[in-house]
Amino acid sequence: MTIALADGGIETALEDRLGQELPEFAAFVLLDSVDGRQALRDYYRPFVELADRVGLPLVLDTPTWRANPDWLELLGYDAVAGDADIAARINAAAVDLVREVAAETAAAPVVVNGCVGPRFDDYDAAQRMTPEEAESYHAPQVAALAAAGADRVTAVTVLDAPEAIGVVRAARRAGVPSAVSFTVGADGLLASGDTLAEGIAAVDAATGNAPIGYLMNCAHPEEAARALRSGGSMDRVIGFRLNAAREGEEGPGDAPAAFAHGLTALRELAANAEIFGGCCGTDAPHIAAVAGELGGAAQ
Helix, strand or coil: CCCEEECCCHHHHHHHCCCCCCHHHCHHHHHHCHHHHHHHHHHHHHHHHHHHHHCCCEEEECCCCCCCHHHHHHHHHCCCCCCHHHHHHHHHHHHHHHHHHHCCCCCCCEEEEEEECCCCCCCCCCCCCCHHHHHHHHHHHHHHHHHCCCCEEEEEEECCHHHHHHHHHHHHHHCCCEEEEECCCCCCCCCCCCCHHHHHHHHHHHHCCCCCCEEEECCCHHHHHHHHCCCCCCCCEEEEEECCCCCCCCCCCCCHHHHHHHHHHHHHCCCCCCEEEECCCCCHHHHHHHHHHHHHHHC
16 A cells, blocks of 8 residues: 555635635636736645655645536636636646646656535535436536546545536546545534445445545544444545544644644554545645654555
8 A cells, every 4th residue: 555645725725824815715716817826836835845855645636626617607707607618728727737736746756636526515405416417517527627637536525425426427438537535524424414334335336336445525533533433344445635623613723743643543444545635724734744643654
């Protein structure tokens, strides 16, 4: 098993470290300006430098969590939200920028991961899509990321199995490897009420085990631990991108050392986990502390 680091919480880091304003928490809007693109490079660069320093592979997410039709329209791209060329341009520009920053590494292998966010942030049963609807909805973004050369795509902050199935099927159609990263609540359950194991089993059954594996993101390590203890096999869990704060907490959350200890301790519950990174409230110091916690086990 090869342990890899991942970057942190891009949106919160862009706001807190780099002073950027992100409407609707959308990082991709920074691609529209020279200063914005520089801010994105300034976000990614410390992770590349860290990976080089500690000699570990690195997974970098593209800033495309919001780069799908509904959010494009909400963010003022309404005249072109249904234009696949505009969506393709945005997603391709994101891949190109991350690839440029990745090329600055002297030695560390870098995976450029095309980030595909959910259609809706909140779980409303009346809004949920079938797998077929989700595939149709997400296919243009997935295809654009694949065509631009993303090494793989990951559906992140996924609320239920049907939307994950749609993204995985779209990735298979686009000829790019895929992963699924579920988010869980304070109770350790998916927003749909399923356990993590039930969500994984449903996606695998519907896609013939197509994902390379499953992660969790946008949850605190304690919440992730509840999910891992909720029953069922965790053999397909390959990593974590977690928050510094617990659900509903205000403030910065765990300091880097405490975050790193809680994150790496999850290896006891998910023996095949090999990707360790952050989500909301985390930045390069948190991931540096993770690298330190992994130590010799990361080799």
